Amino acid sequence: MRDMGGERVEEAVASSVALLRTATDRAWEGVRAGGLEWSCRRTVEHLAEALLKYASQLAGRAAEHRVPLVFALADGTDDEGVLDVLRTTGSLLIAALRTTPREVRAFHPFPFLSANREGFAAMGVAEVLLHTHDIAEGLGLPYEPPAGLAEYVLTGIFPHVRPGPDLWRTLLWATGRGELPGRARLTExxxxxxxxxxxxxxxxxxxxxxAAADLRAGGDGGFEWLDGGPYEGTREASEWMMKAYEGGIHRPEFGLFVLVRRSDGRAVGGLGFHSAPDEEGRAEIGYDLVPGARGNGYVTEALRALSQWALARADVRSLFATVERGNTPSQAVLSRVGFRQVSEDLDDEGLLAYELRD
Structure with missing residues (x-):
């Protein structure tokens, strides 16, 4: 899975600037941008500011807070000049994306206080698509983003939204800008x-x-795997996750996690939930490891961390896992983390069930 964040931002910004340049003879300041409170002029300024701030977060490796950056245009900047600024701030974000290592994360408030370069790229593309839509609506211009960009945004930063047959209309609905048959209009x-x-x-x-779609299709999901991984269980988990996403029941925090070694950035395995917790607060957990990484305690370390995170939540009361009777290494992992065996021979398949409670 090749990183295409810079290319996607470049495509989105170029399309936006090309469209808006056809309307620089109009009065942007006095025209409201679609359903926003801002004028079309203010919306372009906001868009340029957003791209600059995303670039600054990544370039500055700002992990704890937003970079205290003040954005302002020179007095007398006309609408053509604002588009030059937009193109320039887009280029700065593209440069930051292309020079930021994959493992770097920078502060972003929602929802888990950080984002990686792919997240910042998707947020940048979302800003461009959505605000170009707002401005075009205000100015009476037809706008349809380049093919693939709406899907890029939805599969990157809207994992909780069930994709519809028209992905651009789905993105507009997901951001409170449109209607979709069978779905209530969003206000938040x-x-x-x-x-x-x-x-x-x-x-x-x-x-x-x-990433899950790429793993399901036989790709690397954007990770550098040890020994040509991932192992087959990670691909199967990606298949389950994509079925949940396509069905509209995926909860991102209860999906699949890839285990990445901090020493060299190599992915060594997968760990995650089969689904969100049920009404009793039970969630099933599973894992696998690339053969070349086994015997180092990686799964024990990762399972302990994910279990502690899950059981600290109000909606999780217990975790369970199943393991084959003959898989003694996996049984040992579960025992070391604190799981206890609660049953065996589930469905006559020779499986042992283990449970960990809060």
Whole structure:
């Protein structure tokens, strides 16, 4: 899965600037941008500011807070000049995306206080698409974003939104800008960057639908795998996750996580939930590891961290896992983390069931 964040931002900004340049003879300041309170002029300024701030977060590796940056245009800047600024701030974000290592995360408030370069790219594209739509609506211009950009945004930062047959209309609906048959119009909305949990030696990186789709199709999901991984269980988990996403029941924090070694950035396995917790607060958990990484305690370390995170939540009361009777290494992992065996021979398949309670 090749990183295409810079290319996607470049495509979105170029399309936006090309459209808006056809209307610089109009009075942007006095025209409201679609359903926003801002004028079309103010909306372009906001868009340029957003791209600059995303670039600054990544370039500055600002992990704890937003960079205290003040954005202002020179006095007398006309609408053509504002578009030059938009194109320039887009280029700065593209440069930041292309020079930021994959493992870097920078502060973003929603929902887990950080985003990686793919998250910032998707947020940048979302800003461009949605606000160009708002401005075009205010100015009476037809606008349809380049093919693939709406899907890029939805599968990157809207993992909780069931995709519809028309992905651009789905994105407009997901941001309170349109109607979709069978779905109530939204008055509040949010996007969702992936959850990341850190241990001493690993980073547990939440897998987005975009990455899961690539893993399901036989790709690497955007990770550098040890020994040509991932193992087959991770691909199967990606299949389950994509079915939940396509069915509109995926909860991002209860999906799949890839285990990435902090020492070298290599992905060594997968760990995650089969689904969100049920009404009794039970959730099933599973894992696998690339053969070359086994015997180092990575799964124990990751399972302990994810279990502690889950059981600290109000909606999780217990975790369970099943393991084959002959898989003694996996049984040992569960026991070390604190799971206890509660049953065996489930459905006559020779499986043992283990449980961990809060």
């Amino acid at each position: 909305w949010h996007w969702s960057n992936n959850l990341v949990l850190a241990t001493d030696r690993l980073t547990l990186e939440g897998v987005t639908p975009a």
